[in-house]
Amino acid sequence: MQIHPPTGATSTPPASLAPTPAVLAGRRIGILDNRKPNAGLLLARLAERLAARTGAEVTLVQTKNAAIPCEDQVLGRLVEEVELVLTGTAD
């Protein structure tokens, strides 16, 4: 018996990740907090540790709401101010 697969083809992803830098020392790092209840806690601690260990300049930025895509103005600020963005979510 032959059957059709139910999945449908996929579109090209809208964006791809930039290459990861080998060394963080001296980099400008952005921490993107999506405002989930514990995301700020987790990411703020991560920012502290990163700054202490690498000497990187760390900027903490919040999105408006975790349920919607990050606002263009926040992404624009990150593009201008940092070289690397770390993000995560934590309920």
Add this chain to the structure above:
Amino acid sequence: MIVDRAGSPTDLLEVDDDADLIEVLASLGWGDGLPVVAPTPERVEAMLAGCSGHDPEEVVATLPPRFGQATRLAIAVNAVMAGCLPDHLPVLVSAVRALAHTDLNLRGVNATTHCVAPLLVVHGEVVRSAGYHGGLGAFGPGSRANATTGRALRLILLHVAGATPGDGDASTQGGPAKYGFCVAENLEASPWTGYAASVGVDAPSAVTIHCGEAPHNVHDMESSDPTGILDKVASAMATTAQNNACISQGEYLVALCPEHAATCADAGWSRGDVASYLFQRARLPVGELKQAFGHRAWAPWMQALQDGDAAPMTGHPDNIRIMVVGGAGRHSSVIPSWGMTRSVTIPIEP
């Protein structure tokens, strides 16, 4: 057994005739756990007759998080699997189109830890012509059109959108509405104009997608005036145990039974009057809401309210959507939305 796993619906898979199709699909990460109808080329071609004259390969919508392309062919394959008839295909195609509307925020709906599921409501002439049911027990089993179209929409979300639990769907507990959630508006028993027309969609047939929880019952056998009924509806709306409580754009779909709707209409109340009354009555103290939610996606005017003020459960009466569903008896239901989503109503077009 499977000899090849292809991604496109045009690439056929070879399956042993005596294979257990549920198991074969499960081995590929497909299916909803229930038996399916094998989507053979003959059945899929017969299903596509429901959209005759339209290109099966045309992309109706691209669905996140997988960014799968929902062509009419892919939609028809899932419709066959769910047990739909060709008459249901235009409804399903339109529902997929609605799912992809920006206002609906499907990426968030699929990815959230909340139990939200898209409710498909069918309006207009197609209710009768294709066998959809909005009368007694409408949210329950018994209608092939409701059951299979709702299930097909979920299969499309699983297969095309990639909303598989643990991968593209992070829902903590899931929910029964995620198996299939489709109902018809009972326009024949409604004292008001059709819901689609009330939101500006003037078409013979239409679909609405409202992304929300499973229906919460409101029982009122006692009241002979609108306020008694609607105070109970407001009570079901005014709770911190739902997403809308901290999101002012959140919508409520209030599905009034015909008898409750008649009590309101007989007293001279329009659909807008019902929504305005619920907006006024479904409230909680601001202090209680602030204590319950550290972060509130409220409109600025709601953020400015004082702790002792009574805050409405949504930011505007228009966010309270009223339609008539069900049969004899005096039970209505409230379906709170997920919050960061807007319902979408569009004409049915194949």
